[in-house]
Amino acid sequence: MNPIEFVILTITTILFVSSLIIAAWSLIDTRKRYYYEYKQRKGR
Amino acid sequence: MGDKKIKWLIYTVIVGMLPILLRLLVWLVDKTKTVEPFSAADFVMFGLVLHISNINEIEHLQKLDKTWKTVQNGSSVVFITIYSVFFALTLLSGINPPLIDQTRIIYYAAALNVASLILSYTVYDRISLLSRSKRK
Numbered sequence: 001m002n003p004i005e006f007v008i009l010t011i012t013t014i015l016f017v018s019s020l021i022i023a024a025w026s027l028i029d030t031r032k033r034y035y036y037e038y039k040q041r042k043g044r
Numbered sequence: 045m046g047d048k049k050i051k052w053l054i055y056t057v058i059v060g061m062l063p064i065l066l067r068l069l070v071w072l073v074d075k076t077k078t079v080e081p082f083s084a085a086d087f088v089m090f091g092l093v094l095h096i097s098n099i100n101e102i103e104h105l106q107k108l109d110k111t112w113k114t115v116q117n118g119s120s121v122v123f124i125t126i127y128s129v130f131f132a133l134t135l136l137s138g139i140n141p142p143l144i145d146q147t148r149i150i151y152y153a154a155a156l157n158v159a160s161l162i163l164s165y166t167v168y169d170r171i172s173l174l175s176r177s178k179r180k
Contacts, residue, residue, distance in 0.1 A: 026112065
């Protein structure tokens with residue numbers, strides 16, 4: 001593995017892991033912020 | 045599944061994946077096997093389509109939370125930058141093959157596509173829920 005490939009692999013790994021963390025945070029935040037409100041309005 | 049999510053799946057995901065699917069189809073019917081089954085450029089384009097549609101959707105909604113908007117827009121910009129680097133590397137590896145292995149770029153771009161797809165789903169999940177709660 002040459003240095004360019006190593007750098008690309010490192011960046012890809014960091015980006016992959018961080019995007020999974022962001023996705024999990026986003027889904028949890030969406031459920032907390034909007035889902036409760038949506039259910040409440042639906043029940044009315 | 046909400047309206048927005050179905051539209052995202054059909055108009056963005058399937059249309060974005062067309063180059064990958066068509067190449068695979070051509071490879072399957074090609075008896076001479078001159079066409080490669082996968083190309084890094086197709087994966088790069090799919091990723092770019094996903095993130096540009098994310099930015100476009102987020103920009104048009106004023107009601108969304110600012111922090112969330114910033115995080116999603118920022119991650120989309122980072123992804124677009126990396127995909128552009130991958131595309132440049134694909135072109136460079138065509139000129140100078142020992143520089144980087146094309147197959148590795150395909151693997152990396154495909155892995156990033158999975159991450160992009162998940163991120164894009166979270167964007168449309170929020171937008172879909174927001175539009176449904178506004179309608180009720």
